[in-house]
Amino acid sequence: MSAKAPSIAAPLLAWYDGHARSLPWRAPPGAAMPDPYRVWLSEVMLQQTQVATVKPYFERWVARWPDFASLAAADSADVMAAWAGLGYYARARNLLACARMVADRHGGTLPDTEAELRELPGLGTYTAAAIAAIAFGRRAVVVDANVERVVARLFAIETPLPAARIAIRDAAESITPQRRAGDFAQAMMDLGSTICTARAPRCLLCPLRGDCAAFAAGDPARLPVKAAKQPKPQRHGTIFWLERGHEVLMVRRPGKGMLGGMRALPTGPWGEAPTRLEGAPVGADWTVLEHEVSHAFTHFRLDCTLAVAAIDRHTDIGDAQWWPIDRIDSAGMPTLFAKAAAVFRSRK
């Protein structure tokens, strides 16, 4: 532990004792430790996702599946639908796989070491360390985007991300205390999300101001330096709305790839140029709507043509799944298709 450790951990933990956010996955007042199931679930939901977005999903989730046993017994379709709108759907697939692994191989109890946690699906370096520290009180070096930012400023690390990750991890290790590592991790994250923010940090409220090299240098918001991002390419596709009576045709997307495993409306291929009616689920008298749906994913933008048709209520088109149109919101589709469904339903 470096000489800097006491000057960081002690004031940070003191600040945390007075300013910790009350969050549904944290231990209630008086409880020694939080429920590992809730810590695990919240940490997976919080991957690349803000607290305000996660809260309602978390509350619904624990009401429906309160522990590993109940989740392990759940149907995949129900789990994917419950995750709809939260994004990064591989998390939901891995979440169910992890719950079943915990139920089958670990007796329904999450392992309590960082190394064992790291072996479970969906748990990477960050999440395994976070669970080990927060749920089990083990000393672990927990580095998320908040910690990266706080540490880069505390130590005035000028190397651009992602190359700076090694130096940042070493610096984080040097200030992580032996005791209360879980509180320390959560304190760093609370500090990063409320005070040491990406833009316009509130340094005058910061308990670490006196130890911060970036504050001393005068421009903490400049750090961490990040590499330039690639522009997002534009892609085009078509979403098909096939009605049969009061129902609409739905599909389940392939298990891997974009929106993998999710219930969805049928689409054609997504290409460089508009694809019109290519890939339509059936030969039918398709009408193309004037209104398009645009959606921005992480690494490309998508403009979708919307095509609608109706077939006779007795027509059989194989293993199709038909969904009641007036209950389309309960289908649990990703946001792209929820947006498209709203347009289809409101058309004149």
Place this chain on the structure above:
DNA sequence: TAAACGTGGAC
């Protein structure tokens, strides 16, 4: 190492 992988809040 780099690309794939969602979404919504904040400004």
Place this chain on the structure above:
DNA sequence: TGTCCAAGTTT
């Protein structure tokens, strides 16, 4: 409206 960015993991 556009851009940045967020409690990252997997391949």
